[in-house]
Amino acid sequence: GAGVSQSPRxxxxxxxxxxxxxxxxxxxxxxxxxxxxxxxQGPEFLTYFQNEAQLDKSGLPSDRFFAERPxxxxxxLKIQRTQQEDSAVYLCASSLEAGGALAKNIQYFGAGTRLxxx
Amino acid sequence: AQSVxxxxxxxxxxxxxxxxxxxxxxxxxxxxxxWYVQYPNQGLQLLLKxxxxxxxxxxxxxxxxxxxxxxxxxxxxxPSAHMSDAAEYFCAVSNTNAGKSTFGDGTTLTVKP
Numbered sequence: 691g692a693g694v695s696q697s698p699r700x701x702x703x704x705x706x707x708x709x710x711x712x713x714x715x716x717x718x719x720x721x722x723x724x725x726x727x728x729x730x731q732g733p734e735f736l737t738y739f740q741n742e743a744q745l746d747k748s749g750l751p752s753d754r755f756f757a758e759r760p761x762x763x764x765x766x767l768k769i770q771r772t773q774q775e776d777s778a779v780y781l782c783a784s785s786l787e788a789g790g791a792l793a794k795n796i797q798y799f800g801a802g803t804r805l806x807x808x
Numbered sequence: 809a810q811s812v813x814x815x816x817x818x819x820x821x822x823x824x825x826x827x828x829x830x831x832x833x834x835x836x837x838x839x840x841x842x843w844y845v846q847y848p849n850q851g852l853q854l855l856l857k858x859x860x861x862x863x864x865x866x867x868x869x870x871x872x873x874x875x876x877x878x879x880x881x882x883x884x885x886x887p888s889a890h891m892s893d894a895a896e897y898f899c900a901v902s903n904t905n906a907g908k909s910t911f912g913d914g915t916t917l918t919v920k921p
Contacts, residue, residue, distance in 0.1 A: 694851070723908060732812075732898050732911030733852070746908065781851060795840070795902070797909065799851035 692716065694800035696782050702806045703772045711767045711803045715784030722765050723797060724757055725781040733781050739765060740787075772807045779804050810835040810901045814912035822920050827886040829915045831873075831899030834880065840902040841882045842909065843873055845895050852898065858882060869893070894919045 695714040703709050715722050721740055725733035726749075735749040741762035750757070754772075759765040769776055783797035815830040833839055841858040856867025863875045873884045882899060896916050900909040 725911075730913070732900075732913045733909075735908045735910070738908055749908075783852075796854060796857065799844075799853075801849065801851045 694782055694784055694798055696780075696800035696803050698803060699801065700804050700806075702808065705774060705807055706771050707807075708768065708770045709772055709805065711769075711780050711805070713765045713767070713782030713784075713800060715763065715765070715782070716798055717763075718786070719784035719798075720762075720787045721785045721797075722759060723783040723785075724765070724767050725783065726751075727779040727781055727802070729778070736767070736780075769805075772805075774807050777805055777807045810839065810903060810910045812899050812901050812910055812912035814897075814899055814915050816915055817913065818916045818918065820918040820920060821889045823891055824888050827871075827884070827889045827893065827917065829884040829897050829899075829917065831882045831884065831912060832880050833882060833899070833901045835901055835903075837903060841873075841875065842900040842902065843867065843871070843882075843884045844898045844900060844911075846898065846914075847895050855884070855897075889917075889919045891919050891921065893917060 697712045723738050724736040727733040737757045738746040739759045742759050754770045756768045779802040781802045783799045785797045811834045813832045843855040844852040846852050855871050856865045858865050858875045866872045871886050873882050896914045898914045899912045902909045
């Protein structure tokens with residue numbers, strides 16, 4: 691498809707379980723972002739990749755959260771030992787590049803993965 | 809550091825009435841500003857963006873926003889609301905170097921027939 695694809699769309703996990711969320715960015719997009727959106731709030735930045743390099747992970751809430759993009763395309767957000775406070779929608783966005791001309795800076799968002807931790 | 813405040817978590821208008829959604833920002837560098845719309849169970853869609861080229865920015869579906877530096881505001885307006893405009897709206901500010909965006913908490917727009 692032409693847009694950002696995220697899978698699964700919904701994930702229910704038992705507390706303590708590990709989960710992996712996948713993001714397929716738009717082909718050719720250099721930059722990839724992960725955001726966490728809690729119920730009733732705006733998205734909050736988690737981490738950012740430029741190609742395979744993770745340039746900013748300042749938003750990851752704890753060391754249980756880990757993201758990778760080994761070949762500079764598909765990215766996976768992994769959450770270990772999930773807790774109830776991890777319940778949220780996880781959004782992925784990609785852009786042609788970051789910085790520089792604004793037209794290339796526009797982020798295109800996927801539909802998100804809704805994670806519920808019981 | 810950058811932040812966004814959206815005044816009013818819920819706004820209700822009648823169909824055909826003016827839509828006004830408020831956004832104030834804080835940024836240590838000249839900002840890039842965005843308005844996004846989010847329909848239920850969907851991702852965010854870009855409505856419009858401020859690039860510093862013009863203070864009045866026109867977007868899709870007749871939405872527009874005016875950048876007012878003196879007021880640090882970027883309010884979103886639409887002259888005549890449609891039922892299909894009912895959704896969640898997010899204002900965001902971006903640092904030109906990092907690319908990551910800081911979002912407000914959103915405003916839910918309800919359109920009454």
